[in-house]
Amino acid sequence: MSRIGKAPISIPAGVTITNDNGNITAKGPKGEVSQNIGTDITIDMTDGVLTVNRPSDSKQHKALHGLYRALIQNMVVGVSHGHTVKQELVGIGYKISNQGNLVDFTLGYSHRIMLEIPKEIKVKTETLKGQNPSITMECADKQLLGQIAAKIRSFQKPEPYKGKGIKFAGEVLRKKAGKTAAK
Numbered sequence: 001m002s003r004i005g006k007a008p009i010s011i012p013a014g015v016t017i018t019n020d021n022g023n024i025t026a027k028g029p030k031g032e033v034s035q036n037i038g039t040d041i042t043i044d045m046t047d048g049v050l051t052v053n054r055p056s057d058s059k060q061h062k063a064l065h066g067l068y069r070a071l072i073q074n075m076v077v078g079v080s081h082g083h084t085v086k087q088e089l090v091g092i093g094y095k096i097s098n099q100g101n102l103v104d105f106t107l108g109y110s111h112r113i114m115l116e117i118p119k120e121i122k123v124k125t126e127t128l129k130g131q132n133p134s135i136t137m138e139c140a141d142k143q144l145l146g147q148i149a150a151k152i153r154s155f156q157k158p159e160p161y162k163g164k165g166i167k168f169a170g171e172v173l174r175k176k177a178g179k180t181a182a183k
Helices: 059-080 143-152
Strands: 016-020 023-028 031-036 042-046 049-053 083-090 095-099 102-106 114-116 122-126 134-139 164-167
Touching: 016 042, 023 042, 023 049, 023 059, 031 059, 042 134, 049 059, 059 143, 083 143, 095 122, 143 164
Parallel strands: none
Antiparallel strands: 016 023, 023 031, 042 049, 083 134, 083 164, 095 102, 102 114, 122 134
């Protein structure tokens, strides 16, 4: 059996899970998220504990068992606590600002990059003296948050020689040694 798939999911107070013919919806204080899991995988809820079951031991069902359990766990955590991603802009002259969900990046190109963030995500930008400019995003949907974070990172990936670019907070970059002078 899948180690991830057979682990039970405890549902905290204030979170409701509904199963409508394979469409799972989680509602909580941070919002509402839904995911379609199909009709093969079954969900059992008893006493605030949710378990995910598969009908057979076929390779396809084994693969989906752990996947859907992880997706449902992310939904429960998202609607109860929320997911947060923080990214930093490392480089001379790199700037970031936002007006609502419209984010403006200055990344050393000849033009600024404007990105409209979906309304489900709360955006906050900071520019403090002596620190790198940063963007913090919070959302109940982990998939959407990760997709937007990857899009932002793709504007200027960290390069391996000086480390300039957009990186996740706490990310350690492996730097390469530069060329050495010929003797």
